[in-house]
Amino acid sequence: MKMLEIKNLHARIVEDGTKILRGLNLSVKAGEVAAIMGPNGSGKSTLSYILAGKDDYEITEGSITYNGQNLLDMEIHERAAAGLFLAFQYPLEIPGVPTMNFLRTAMNSQRKFRGEKELTTPEFIKLVKAEAAKLKIDMNMLKRPLNVGFSGGEKKRAEILQMALLEPKLCILDETDSGLDIDALKVVSEGVNALRSPDRAVVVITHYQRLLDHIVPDSVHVLSKGQIIKSGDKSLALELEKKGYADIIEAAA
Amino acid sequence: MNMHTTRANTEAETKLVDIYDRFATSLPGDDKVSAAREDAIAALKEFGLPTRRVEAWHYTDLRNLMRDAYEPAAKPEIAEAEKALDAYDWLSGIIRLPIVNGHYFPELVSEVPEAIIVSSLCEGESAFIDGSLEADNPINILNTAFATDGLSMIVDEGETVNETIGIANVFTGDKSAMASARNNIVVCDGASCAFSERHVGLNGLAYTTTSVTNLWLGVGAKARWVIVQEEGDLATHLGQLNVTLGENSELEIYMVNTGGKLVRREINVVVAGENSSLNIRGVNLAGNENHIDVTTVLEHNVPNTVSSQIYRNVATERGNGVFQGQIRVAQIAQKTDAAMACNTLLLSDDCGFSAKPELEIFADDVLCAHGATIADLEESHLFYLQARGIPENEARNLLIKAFLEEILDDMDDEKFAEALVCRIDAWLDARK
Numbered sequence: 001m002k003m004l005e006i007k008n009l010h011a012r013i014v015e016d017g018t019k020i021l022r023g024l025n026l027s028v029k030a031g032e033v034a035a036i037m038g039p040n041g042s043g044k045s046t047l048s049y050i051l052a053g054k055d056d057y058e059i060t061e062g063s064i065t066y067n068g069q070n071l072l073d074m075e076i077h078e079r080a081a082a083g084l085f086l087a088f089q090y091p092l093e094i095p096g097v098p099t100m101n102f103l104r105t106a107m108n109s110q111r112k113f114r115g116e117k118e119l120t121t122p123e124f125i126k127l128v129k130a131e132a133a134k135l136k137i138d139m140n141m142l143k144r145p146l147n148v149g150f151s152g153g154e155k156k157r158a159e160i161l162q163m164a165l166l167e168p169k170l171c172i173l174d175e176t177d178s179g180l181d182i183d184a185l186k187v188v189s190e191g192v193n194a195l196r197s198p199d200r201a202v203v204v205i206t207h208y209q210r211l212l213d214h215i216v217p218d219s220v221h222v223l224s225k226g227q228i229i230k231s232g233d234k235s236l237a238l239e240l241e242k243k244g245y246a247d248i249i250e251a252a253a
Numbered sequence: 254m255n256m257h258t259t260r261a262n263t264e265a266e267t268k269l270v271d272i273y274d275r276f277a278t279s280l281p282g283d284d285k286v287s288a289a290r291e292d293a294i295a296a297l298k299e300f301g302l303p304t305r306r307v308e309a310w311h312y313t314d315l316r317n318l319m320r321d322a323y324e325p326a327a328k329p330e331i332a333e334a335e336k337a338l339d340a341y342d343w344l345s346g347i348i349r350l351p352i353v354n355g356h357y358f359p360e361l362v363s364e365v366p367e368a369i370i371v372s373s374l375c376e377g378e379s380a381f382i383d384g385s386l387e388a389d390n391p392i393n394i395l396n397t398a399f400a401t402d403g404l405s406m407i408v409d410e411g412e413t414v415n416e417t418i419g420i421a422n423v424f425t426g427d428k429s430a431m432a433s434a435r436n437n438i439v440v441c442d443g444a445s446c447a448f449s450e451r452h453v454g455l456n457g458l459a460y461t462t463t464s465v466t467n468l469w470l471g472v473g474a475k476a477r478w479v480i481v482q483e484e485g486d487l488a489t490h491l492g493q494l495n496v497t498l499g500e501n502s503e504l505e506i507y508m509v510n511t512g513g514k515l516v517r518r519e520i521n522v523v524v525a526g527e528n529s530s531l532n533i534r535g536v537n538l539a540g541n542e543n544h545i546d547v548t549t550v551l552e553h554n555v556p557n558t559v560s561s562q563i564y565r566n567v568a569t570e571r572g573n574g575v576f577q578g579q580i581r582v583a584q585i586a587q588k589t590d591a592a593m594a595c596n597t598l599l600l601s602d603d604c605g606f607s608a609k610p611e612l613e614i615f616a617d618d619v620l621c622a623h624g625a626t627i628a629d630l631e632e633s634h635l636f637y638l639q640a641r642g643i644p645e646n647e648a649r650n651l652l653i654k655a656f657l658e659e660i661l662d663d664m665d666d667e668k669f670a671e672a673l674v675c676r677i678d679a680w681l682d683a684r685k
Contacts, residue, residue: 052640080642092637096655102638105651110642145655162641 002065003170003201004028004051009062010226011050020046020057022226028170028219031198035212035237036205038223039245044205045089047223048174052086053079066170080106081113083169087159087176094146099158102146103128107165131164135191152179160191171195171202177211189214209241224249266301268322270294272431273398276325280401281375293386293397300388309389312575312607313546318515319489323461325399326354326430334358337425341453344672347419354424355401355432355462368412368444374403374435383467384495392493392519396433396465403435410471414446417479417669424454424462424485433463442471442499447666448478452492452512454485464492470502472526477505479669481676483512486541493519498558500526507664508535508547509673511680516545524551524558524586531560534660536673538680539572539604546575553586553619560590565657566597568604569684577609578623584615593623598630598656653681 004027011021020043028034038044050057051064053076064071071079094102108118119127132139135157147155156176163171173192177185192202192215204215212220212234220236221228224245229252230236240248262270273294280290302319303310329337334353338361343349348365351358357373365371384393408414424432440446452462462484470476484490490513498504510516522531531551539545551560560580568574576595597606608625630652638648657677664670 052636054636075645076636076639077642077644077648080640086640088637088640092633094634094637094652094655096659097651102641102651105647106638106641106643109644109647113642113644145659166641 001030002027003030003032003067004203005065007063007065009050009064010060011046011057012060014056014058020226021050023062024223024227026221026228028201028203030201032219033196033202033204033215033217035217035220036203036223037207037220037237037240039249040207042223043226044223045174048086048172048205051079051084051172052076077109078113080166080168081110085163085166085168085171087156087163087171087173089175089178091147091155091159093148093150095148097146099142099144099146100128103142103162103165106162110166127165131161134194135161135164136187137161153181153184156180156184156188157191160188164191164195169200171200173202173204173206175206176204177206177208185211185214209237212237222248224252260301262301263316265319265322266297266316269395270298272322272324276399280325280399290398293394296386296388296394297391297398300391302391303388307389309548309577312577312609313517313544315391315517318544321429321459323429323431323459325401326356326424326426326432326460328356328401329353329425331358331360333425334423335361337423338421341423343419343421344417344669347417347449349419349421350404351421351423352403352434354426354430355434357402357404357434366414366416368409368414369418370407370409372405374400374405374437376405384465392463392491392517393465395491396435396463396493399431399433399463400435400465401433404438406436406438408438408440408444408446410441411443412441413444417447417449417666419449419451422450422452422462422464424460424488427458429459431461431463435464436466438466439469440471440474440476443473444471445475448476449481449669450478450494451481451483452490453483454488454512456486458485459487459489460485461489462491464490466494468494468496469499470497470504470529471499473501474499475503477507477664477666479673480506480508480518481673482508482510482516482518483676484516485512486514488513489515491517493521496520496522498522498524498526498529498531500528502526502529504529504531505664506531506533507661507673508533508537509676510535510537510545510547511676513545514541514543516543518545518547520547520549522549522551522560524553524560525555527555527557529558531558532663533560533562534663535562535564536657536660536677537564537566537574537576538677539566539568539574539606540570540680540684542571544573544575546577548575548577550579551581551591553580553582553589553591555583556585556587556589558586558589560592562593563660564595565660566595566606567600567653567657568597568606569600571601571603573604574606576607576625577611579611579613580621580623582612582614582616582619582621586616587618589616589619589621591619591621595625596656597625597627598653599627600629600653650681654678
């Protein structure tokens with residue numbers, strides 16, 4: 001079943017009208033791990049922000065269907081509660097909001113929205129402890145304000161922790177490998193792989209093949225100038241690594 | 254230009270003088286006190302209430318804003334005072350010193366440790382005579398003229414008091430009136446204690462509170478002073494805390510302003526002893542059509558002292574906030590380290606905030622930092638929280654609370670900090 005279906009998507013930046021996406025088509029099935037690769041400025045991060053609902057962009061044409069629903073009609077928090085999760089390339093530092101407090105508010109907001117019972121404190125703590133241990137996250141870190149003073153690696157691990165706790169249906173990883181050393185990359189990748197399941201889809205946005213050695217994709221799509229110009233299996237990523245983007249972009253032109 | 258051109262008195266000014274004439278003989282105090290009251294009322298006649306042309310009152314035109322004046326509140330019956338006190342939550346384990354309508358009620362005081370000597374200010378000798386009666390000090394002028402009572406307190410040398418000493422100011426009654434209390438408090442050498450100064454009152458009734466507290470910290474004394482101002486929604490609150498810091502003393506001041514219609518809170522600190530330190534953390538919330546002004550003056554008069562001030566403010570609806578922070582560093586006060594920050598969130602189109610830092614530095618080897626920000630909530634932060642499933646309104650509230658409550662994190666009395674957080678939350682929740 002198709003979980004995400006993007007058809008002929010055109011989008012521009014609201015503030016200055018710059019066109020970023022120009023007729024993007026992409027579909028991702030449940031259980032699939034799709035990698036989106038592309039050079040700087042091709043529209044990768046824009047795509048991830050549009051999926052999450054950031055209102056800096058205007059959709060001028062096309063559609064996004066998520067599990068049969070029109071995603072563009074949904075509020076940001078509704079998308080999250082419906083199972084869409086964006087792991088940020090640059091997770092925000094939010095002073096004054098303790099991480100634990102944030103996690104609990106997020107989890108219970110989503111549950112409330114879905115009409116599920118909210119977690120009690122002991123239930124919540126138990127869940128966090130278990131998932132934090134898997135990601136080698138110190139509980140003391142979670143007492144600190146959200147992402148404040150976290151290292152690059154800690155921030156990315158905190159994103160994956162959020163993902164594990166929120167149990168989304170569609171995970172979008174925006175350059176999750178940036179700023180990670182090899183050990184952290186391994187921990188983060190294992191965290192993502194642990195979430196792979198037949199009813200969950202993952203979209204991995206990345207510059208490099210490196211991450212895809214750890215999170216092996218089912219499909220690879222090349223994004224250039226706001227369009228998917230080539231799709232293939234994991235061997236496409238290896239080809240890109242070897243030849244660079246220029247060849248493929250030229251061939252597609 | 255002649256500064257003494259004839260000035261027409263406002264209704265409030267006329268009333269204040271008239272009320273004084275009628276009540277002067279019934280106000281407490283010996284001859285010296287009476288003389289001080291006369292001087293104060295003479296100053297009021299001469300200067301009137303300050304307008305925006307008085308520099309220290311530039312953003313709070315008291316003459317314009319204070320429309321009415323009321324008679325000094327009569328001392329309520331004990332039963333009535335007790336009932337009024339019971340209407341408010343007070344932290345348990347706190348030493349409660351009640352001042353109802355400007356009158357101290359020793360009968361209603363909870364048990365006081367031996368280390369504290371406390372009495373009605375009226376019993377003390379010439380208790381009212383201090384502070385300037387200049388045009389820019391109407392709080393002291395009004396309080397000197399009209400103070401009905403207050404506390405005289407000494408925390409004994411070398412003693413540590415574990416419970417918070419709570420000065421519980423309550424306004425009650427069904428008639429508009431003026432409550433004026435004055436406190437003189439000495440924390441002796443080496444003593445250590447914590448105070449709270451809370452002001453509460455009824456909603457829906459116009460009344461005026463004037464409050465002046467003079468606090469002295471001796472050599473090596475340590476104190477925390479928490480001001481919680483939650484006056485009724487039509488109240489005028491004019492409050493002043495005057496502090497003198499001795500050598501090696503440490504003072505922390507926390508202040509939360511949530512109440513009142515017209516509020517001016519002044520903190521004046523003379524840093525008089527070497528190696529002393531001062532921390533001030535303030536949360537000021539201006540909603541409805543309220544006007545809240547916080548004005549601080551720090552005088553670093555000796556070398557090697559430290560001060561740090563952080564204010565977090567929220568203005569919303571038609572609320573208006575003011576912060577004026579003056580730091581003076583005397584020529585001999587080398588190695589002064591003074592930092593001041595004032596951060597404000599403006600949450601509506603009709604609210605306002607004015608921030609004025611003033612640094613007067615005459616020493617050459619000092620660190621003085623100041624900064625002021627006025628902004629709306631960070632959009633990217635809101636997006637991040639919403640992207641995790643938190644609805645916009647809730648996300649906003651979470652960020653506002655974080656912004657305000659962050660500065661209470663340093664308070665080492667967790668129970669008290671939590672109580673303050675509750676007050677702030679209640680204010681925010683009332684605005685949804």
